[in-house]
Amino acid sequence: MSGDARIPLPLLAGAALLFLLSLALPWTSLDALFARDPSLGWAVLVQLRLPRAVLALVYGATLGASGAAAQALFANPLASPDLTGTTSGAALGAVVTAYLLALTSPLALALGAVAGAFGALFLLLALAGPRAETATLLLAGLAISALAGALTTLALALAPSPFAFYDAYEWLMGSLVDRSLAQAAFAAVPAFAVVLLLARLRPALDSLTLGEEVAEAFGHDIARLRLWIVCLTALGVGACVAICGAIGFVGLVAPIFARRLTRGHPGRAVLPAALIGGALLLAADLVTRLAPLGRTLPIGVVTALLGAPFFLSLVVGMRWRLGR
């Protein structure tokens, strides 16, 4: 019945493999370090590469699970944290906290980002309504993203520090580099909880395939479900954005692949979407390290370069299906 929670083993193995690769690659420098001084090798492994891999996994998992839940809730395959403005709302919240309120502790940043994500999601629900047409949802999301982006720029322009723009650039583009284990844990703990709690909602989300009325007749409280998803998404995305900045497209792409594994069921796609999201972000991070450009790319650029063409192909596919 609707509680099917099995995760395909190859998916689990793939995510685990990417996690190990993320620790091991590039191999030559690690090998050389271990040969010279094992303690230095361990330091690089535990203090540089482990937080990076953990962050990629949990951030990707949060985006995947939140995207899957949002898509199920809005009955729309284009609902995702970035296209609905949640990510940019979180970024705005963090920038205001850091540069205008001058509060830079991880907790303050996270609270600011969570508040920003909340604001964006409630604005979206107010603007687009609970079961939005694709056009309404995308337009409302676009408007919120644009507004949040403009306000972020404004906040940076008004910031007392003349280096605010330069400072914020790397972070706004999304980055997993040079985060400490403590920071990784700070994002990982709420993110992990959010993924598990979203996965618990899967019977209710699956029943939404039949529409909100039937879901209510089944005994699911839709208003409460909506509130849960908004709160959990804001918490998970907010905590990750506070540490790693805004990363796009993973929350859109991962649930779409996940539903292929669950034969179209949106609710039981939450956990597979989390694993796919984590795997995608681990893979994107490997690309940033291994791309032969002589320097590290911002990870948000990689996900956007891979994700945008996929998004466009979705739009074209929809146009064909609608026969226009």
Add this chain to the structure above:
Amino acid sequence: MSALLEAAGLALPGRLESTGLRAEGPGLLCLVGPNGSGKTSLLHALAGIGRPQGTVRIAGEAPEALAPAARRHLLAYLPASRDIAWPVSARDLVALGGDPEAPLAALGLAGLAERRVDRLSTGERSRVLIARALAQRPKLLLLDEPAANLDPAWQLKLMDLLRREAETALVVAAMHDLDLAGRFADRLIVMAGGRIAEDGEPRALLAGPRLAEVFGVERGAGGRWQLVSPKGDPRSSR
């Protein structure tokens, strides 16, 4: 023994006035009434959709006190909309209600079970959704226009199927086809203006004068339904 259905004080603001409904045992109860008369609202109130006022007891149990896993065996609801949000297969959709095989076969869908629901015709999709409601094996089966979109043969097969269900469950179906309702129902409820206007034996109700008042149609020559002529009957002037 408590009645199979006991509903009291059911109301949805602006749509359904305070309404009671009681059925001792299984049977087929058809709801008829003009557009906007409250058929769907009564079904919603019985299914607990849209935070209705009042109380519903099904075989003595309160549905709102049960978790979804238990509640699905108490009541099932088929909405008038045949929209399905995600392109799952017909079998997977029916399985959202319960074991899909028997309902799929009963609705002639065995050959279409693996087909995605967005690639079915509207009538086929209607049958899939009816099969989903049946798969719950509920005590109270609430159906909003189950015969809509079905071809004449399937309308009759559906009503036969509902008659069989009505041996063990209470089936409440909102219908527009008065002939179909009158022929198969054990009990007919006529809705008007958000409340129950008439409740009784179908043949007597369909032959009586109240139908002309509520619907503005009457039986003409050869038993065909026709619009009540403005001059004919003084009661039709309302």
